[in-house]
Amino acid sequence: MANEFQGGPADSVGFELDPVILELGQLFQDAGHELSLVGGPVRDLFLGRESLDLDFTTDATPDRTVAVIKPWADTYWEIGKAFGTIGLRKAGFQIEITTYRAESYDPESRKPAVAFGTSLKDDLFRRDFTINAMALRLPGLQLVDPFGGLKDLRAGILATPGRAEDSFSDDPLRMMRAARFASQLDVRVSADVLAAMTDMAERITIISAERVRDELVKLINGARPRVGVDLLVETGLADRMLPEVSALRLEADEHHRHKDVYQHSLQVLEQAAALETGDDGAVPGPDFVLRFAALLHDIGKPSTRRFENGGAVSFRHHDVVGAKLAAKRMKTLRFDNDTIKAVARLVELHMRFYGYGDAGWTDSAVRRYVTDAGPLLERLHRLTRSDVTTRNRRKAERLAFAYDDLESRVTELQEREVLDSVRPDLDGQRIMELLGLKPSPVVGRAYKHLLELRMEHGPLDPERAEAELLAWWADQPESRAEEAGPHGDGADARPDTDDADPSREDS
Template identity: 55%
Template sequence: MTVCLKGRKNEPERVGVDFEVWPEAIELGRLFAQEGYELALVGGPVRDLLLGRPSHDLDFCTSATPEQFEPILRRYGKDGFWDMGRKFGTLGALRRRDDGTEVQMEVTTYRSDVYDPDSRKPEVNYGDSLEGDLSRRDFTVNAMALRVPDLEFVDPFGGASDLHKQVLRTPVDPRQSFDDDPLRMMRAVRFVAQLGFHIAPETAEAMTDMVDRIDIVSAERVRDELTKLLLSERPRLGLEAFVESGLANIVFPEIPALQLEIDEHHRHKDVFEHTMIVVDRAVALETGPDGPVPGPDLTLRLAALVHDIGKPKTRRFEPGGKVSFHHHDAVGAKLTRKRLRALRFDHHLVDDVSELVDLHLRFHGYVDEPWTDSAVRRYVKDAGHLYHRLNRLTRADATTQNRRKAAMFAHAMDEMEARVTRLKEQEDIDAIRPDLNGDEIMAELGLQPGKMVGLARKHMLEYRLDNGPVDHETALAELHRWYDELNGGASDGQTDGASGDGGDNGNSNTNN
């Protein structure tokens, strides 16, 4: 059914949009009405309907209790039913259309929550009106409803007007709203990123004054909001609001710390501004679904955000007015791991983002002096499954305004990637292994399992990367050469070199 909404009589026009309402919503509304219950589509789906944004997850609220509407929802949700939110008054159902599209619906009894000031978890109390339920929502643009099946538009807090103005404002006093649920402050900066809206001055002021309240929110809930922000269409806008509000000082202090004071001679960039540019460029370098880095890619976007967080700790003012950030890649990798763990990110994601930060300067030497094939193999091997993301992060990080330098860098990266393609046609670089495995090394040198075997295998891997594949006899000869040199010319596997002390020395030599 097509509906057109206009401003009320004697009010300025707020929205005038023709749109098609989901037939599932109208049908479910009829079923509730037949039983004498109210049902209204609320929140994000109504907002997105007015914005013309697609949505397949429908949220409703109702005058019925879960026990009263459960039979209706079970019958209607013939393709799925769930009740994990029962204690909050929420039940869900799934309908699958003929074209295979799935529509998820969640229905919640009218709510009138009471919050404990030391917790963001509300004591759930059922309300008695739609308007009361809307008053407890986070922002006015999410506090609109559409009664079904009659399609009466309900907007007690001017959400449609705020939607037209692209502003985020709370339905009640913002201090009360954020005191009740501090996570709403994170949702505000997330909506800036998702919708491109700005935060109303009084709402922004309340956020700045109350940022400390975010401490009572679990790391997991904060992480989820930050993730949604990063995966949005405009992560930079959300990140800037995140920092401006003061939330980042508590949630992710390494990010506002990038706002380094530029030296008087402007010999280095504002690192925060540079980081925002890198985030934008990384997003632009994501690929379509069939490419190597389909967007939106959380790993790449997080790496772009944190790639320089080691700079504040490593900044040094050198003679002649120069500024250096030696080893900020390694320092940044450690800081990244610590912060992402604190935010309870998946450990695989933590490992990948930390590795990208550690490797993000690796390519720069290639621009001055192209690598040998062995160095290219080693780069690909070290990057592993992160190879395509690392290249995109490296490209995004090249923000020089010098056109000649930018062209040289782009050409060098193009050339290196072409060389990798050619090398991969000759051999599977990703699957490179030493020409001798651990069992062969132990048998040849008469060693028992231990540190020395690992050192020998590491050396043979380096030899393989440097020289490409060799025959078995050549590999054995190299193993003995290395082992004899390590042990001062001894050829017996049971020398002191096989002891723990000798292994430590070997490790040092190998790393050098």
């Protein structure tokens, strides 16, 4: 039966703990050691959030911890033993138990020099923020909160146990964690934390790209990503790790001839997140690819901005430029190739829809839209809709109506045709048989011609497809060279090579 902890007179929050937690606490107490649930899991208990990853701290050395948990755990590992951490799994919970620590840092290094401590209060003091510097002693369920973390949590304030400058000097990644918590937990940073983040932003450059990337993903996937991104930009942290977003704050001209691209991008991010669907929907949230593409969709504008005659402002080809900038930045942050390609492709395609409402599209254009988007189509739908931030209601309604119409046409075509993987009506093997060719670039050209016909007219029956291919072939120089015979010009027009075989169906 689960026990319930009720704080002191000032604490009206109660919660239940899983028996696994209490059982582990009893094991350590019986062995003569202290054990406390600590950090994020304690914070989440007060927020009513469930956590399957549990962090504990103890006065036991790593070797003593192994001796206590070895007979009880489903499995355990000692990968973090040098840092005082033993990991284990029990009844579906992932658990880490760390010996009290008193760390010191080399100011020029991102790696702490670990020294084991003997005091729970000292261990809590070294933690990043007061809301994470609370502990629950086990198995007696006594709340240990020496730095007012519960008070700060209720007030929605992010503060540090000691001086913010000392905390961020010890581990500069904590500055990004502050922005991430602002996004995830709907808290605001205290004045001294904000000042320290601003003054010390340059120190983020000593942190590995992988750690920065992981914090950025958590921030973007938070409940209020706009707040977190704005904090990165305001403090100058974004200048060091996401400068393309900072650059969106285009210098406002005195005549206000263009909208605020930075605030527009934040609004698009916010609107895209709101269009995510549930776990069983087309784009389950939080979806990092959609959200990050929404944030970056206009990063090509600063370098493509031009002031035209008459005072107009243009950003020609900012979609293509932005896609390249997005890919380059994500590579620097060590994102995987699939994520990079997906985000960059959405940035590249985000302007494709505009013009549909003015002139309409042929079925061919709709097919191209679907096939170019491929598996990103549902995300592209949401990104395009999110990109409408105008305050002109009539314009917003017109764009929404036009996109409703486009989606309806996409659905109708998908019901008649398989658009997700459009291919020519003849495969490479059949092309070679009909034209008497071996694998060569000519086959690739023929394949591309048939694909264009498929896009333009939809599915063709085999007889018409073959007739169209033969008609195309009659106009090709290679066909005329064959007719000229072995002594004519270009008699050897069919290279016998397998290099870059374009005749495969997956070309």
